[in-house]
Amino acid sequence: MTQEILVLGATGKTGRRVVQALDKTGAAVRAASRSSAVRFDWADESTWQPALSGATAAYVIAPDDPAAAAPFVDQAKTSGVRLVLLSGKALDEIPHDVFAGMHAAEEAVRASDLPWTILRANNFAQNFSEELWQPGIRAGRLALPVDDTPEPFVDVHDIAEVAALVLTTEGHEGQTYTLTGPETITFDTAVAKISAALGRPVELARPTPDEYREILLAEGLPEELITELNGMYEAMRKGLLATPTDDVSRLLGREATSFDTYVAGALDAWR
Numbered sequence: 084m085t086q087e088i089l090v091l092g093a094t095g096k097t098g099r100r101v102v103q104a105l106d107k108t109g110a111a112v113r114a115a116s117r118s119s120a121v122r123f124d125w126a127d128e129s130t131w132q133p134a135l136s137g138a139t140a141a142y143v144i145a146p147d148d149p150a151a152a153a154p155f156v157d158q159a160k161t162s163g164v165r166l167v168l169l170s171g172k173a174l175d176e177i178p179h180d181v182f183a184g185m186h187a188a189e190e191a192v193r194a195s196d197l198p199w200t201i202l203r204a205n206n207f208a209q210n211f212s213e214e215l216w217q218p219g220i221r222a223g224r225l226a227l228p229v230d231d232t233p234e235p236f237v238d239v240h241d242i243a244e245v246a247a248l249v250l251t252t253e254g255h256e257g258q259t260y261t262l263t264g265p266e267t268i269t270f271d272t273a274v275a276k277i278s279a280a281l282g283r284p285v286e287l288a289r290p291t292p293d294e295y296r297e298i299l300l301a302e303g304l305p306e307e308l309i310t311e312l313n314g315m316y317e318a319m320r321k322g323l324l325a326t327p328t329d330d331v332s333r334l335l336g337r338e339a340t341s342f343d344t345y346v347a348g349a350l351d352a353w354r
């Protein structure tokens with residue numbers, strides 16, 4: 084039977100790579116987001132069932148609004164769709180008001196009687212090149228409330244390959260995989276590696292959480308997001324994200340992508 088797989092967030096960092104990885108397996112892919120061919124909007128419930136209907140499995144990134152999670156999973160039950168949810172490392176130890184959407188999505192998925200798999204990822208390496216940390220690197224000064232606690236940043240290509248595997252093969256039901264890079268590095272080391280590869284200086288400044296809040300407020304970020312980000316950096320400083328796992332290499336049968344390999348492929352993002 085042809086598998087039809089729904090990919091939410093299909094234009095995002097992981098989703099667009101999940102679509103590419105699924106294409107290679109020959110599965111039929113339904114790429115969905117607000118701007119995709121299949122329209123899916125967490126804020127417009129009428130878009131959910133048309134996207135779900137007839138799909139055998141779905142790659143799900145959590146809604147920002149926690150209230151959307153349970154009703155979405157209820158609709159997935161109606162269609163009998165297997166769910167593969169992207170979540171965050173050590174979510175159990177992170178307060179509920181930080182990443183509320185992700186907490187709600189995990190709870191709804193775990194409580195459902197659908198087959199499900201949860202992919203808990205470390206901070207993406209691509210946060211340096213496609214996200215919040217990119218402007219700082221480009222400007223030559225990244226300011227983050229971090230310390231010397233190391234982290235095994237995970238390459239989103241590895242997340243996408245694992246997601247495609249889990250979406251298209253059996254034996255992953257009820258599993259929670261923790262996806263990390265192969266090695267832990269500090270932010271100092273990460274920035275030094277990027278700086279060396281670029282051949283120009285990039286400084287890492289370490290504001291306090293309060294100073295960081297002021298920096299982000301001046302940049303126009305909303306309070307809610309700033310509180311959430313400070314919650315994430317606190318979890319990082321506590322070491323909750325510091326331990327690597329071998330889930331990527333066990334599932335893919337190859338080593339997880341190193342930070343050096345990631346940097347070599349991402350240089351254009353900082354030029």
Ligand SMILES: NC(=O)c1ccc[n+]([C@@H]2O[C@H](COP(=O)([O-])OP(=O)(O)OC[C@H]3O[C@@H](n4cnc5c(N)ncnc54)[C@H](OP(=O)(O)O)[C@@H]3O)[C@@H](O)[C@H]2O)c1
Binds near residue numbers: 095145146169170171
């Ligand atoms: N960054 C990290 O280090 C990290 C680590 C672990 C977990 N996560 C989790 O990963 C998730 C984000 O995944 P990502 O980084 O792959 O995505 P992303 O790059 O942040 O892109 C967001 C995607 O969601 C779509 N989208 C945005 N608002 C939407 C809405 N209202 N309704 C439907 N679709 C919407 C966007 O497309 P349109 O604009 O076309 O709708 C886009 O495809 C979050 O839950 C985050 O907490 C991130």
